[in-house]
Amino acid sequence: MKASFLLAGIASVSVASAHTIFAQLTADGKTWPVSHAIRTPSYDGPQTDVRSNNLACNGPPNPTTPSDKIITVTAGTNVSAVWRHTLQSGPNDVMDPGHWGPVMAYLKKVTDAKTDKGVGDGWFKIQEGGYTNGKWATNVVIDNKGNQVITIPSCIANGQYLLRAEMIALHGARSSGGAQLYMECAQIEIKGGSGTALPKTYSIPGIYKSNDPGLLIDIYNQKAGFKYMIPGPPLFNC
Numbered sequence: 001m002k003a004s005f006l007l008a009g010i011a012s013v014s015v016a017s018a019h020t021i022f023a024q025l026t027a028d029g030k031t032w033p034v035s036h037a038i039r040t041p042s043y044d045g046p047q048t049d050v051r052s053n054n055l056a057c058n059g060p061p062n063p064t065t066p067s068d069k070i071i072t073v074t075a076g077t078n079v080s081a082v083w084r085h086t087l088q089s090g091p092n093d094v095m096d097p098g099h100w101g102p103v104m105a106y107l108k109k110v111t112d113a114k115t116d117k118g119v120g121d122g123w124f125k126i127q128e129g130g131y132t133n134g135k136w137a138t139n140v141v142i143d144n145k146g147n148q149v150i151t152i153p154s155c156i157a158n159g160q161y162l163l164r165a166e167m168i169a170l171h172g173a174r175s176s177g178g179a180q181l182y183m184e185c186a187q188i189e190i191k192g193g194s195g196t197a198l199p200k201t202y203s204i205p206g207i208y209k210s211n212d213p214g215l216l217i218d219i220y221n222q223k224a225g226f227k228y229m230i231p232g233p234p235l236f237n238c
């Protein structure tokens with residue numbers, strides 16, 4: 001097992017520039033066009049400083065383009081954050097499969113989803129995947145044609161939200177700051193929720209520390225079946 005980890009690690013180095021973007025959203029059975037209601041960058045690079053304000057909704061060195069659109073989503077349904085290597089890539093070009101790591105999604109309730117920068121308190125985690133049965137969550141998304149399936153909680157208040165989808169690549173995470181964090185924010189309006197739950201919220205930046213065990217880790221030197229600690233706050237459940 002260890003030997004195969006090492007080989008895969010070497011293989012990933014040659015294609016480490018193959019990053020990724022949360023490019024489009026599928027909601028209520030409709031797949032919206034690339035960049036519709038999502039602040040997408042033209043360059044697919046990661047954020048690596050977990051203290052940066054650009055950890056909320058991406059930004060320099062990957063400048064993002066604003067969107068004046070909002071996508072309506074029914075509470076309690078599944079949406080897919082659709083990941084692509086570039087804004088022009090298809091479902092078979094999601095990300096370098098050697099980019100092993102966790103996958104997460106967060107929501108933040110906002111007054112105006114088109115303009116809110118997303119920086120600061122208000123975020124809660126609604127989906128996460130780590131390392132299960134020998135497979136990293138990033139590979140689950142790649143094998144699912146780039147679809148990160150996210151259940152929108154049924155119990156939260158209706159209104160405008162930012163939906164922040166995130167994939168983290170750990171191939172360089174053996175040194176501090178080596179984890180590659182990929183995220184974009186979609187602008188959504190949740191309808192049909194029961195509106196009673198008040199999730200505990202967290203600040204971005206603030207949810208991660210550079211030495212979190214899930215961000216500072218030599219993934220090629222773990223025992224088979226090791227327990228990976230997904231970074232960030234606990235998952236919110238209705």
Ligand SMILES: *[C@@H]1O[C@H](CO)[C@@H](O)[C@H](O)[C@H]1NC(C)=O
Pocket residue numbers: 078149150151
């Ligand atoms: C929503 O996604 C979850 C997790 O993948 C799955 O278990 C569930 O069956 C899905 N629900 C629907 C209605 O598709």
Ligand SMILES: [Cu+2]
Pocket residue numbers: 016017018019020096099169180
């Ligand atoms: Cu990359």
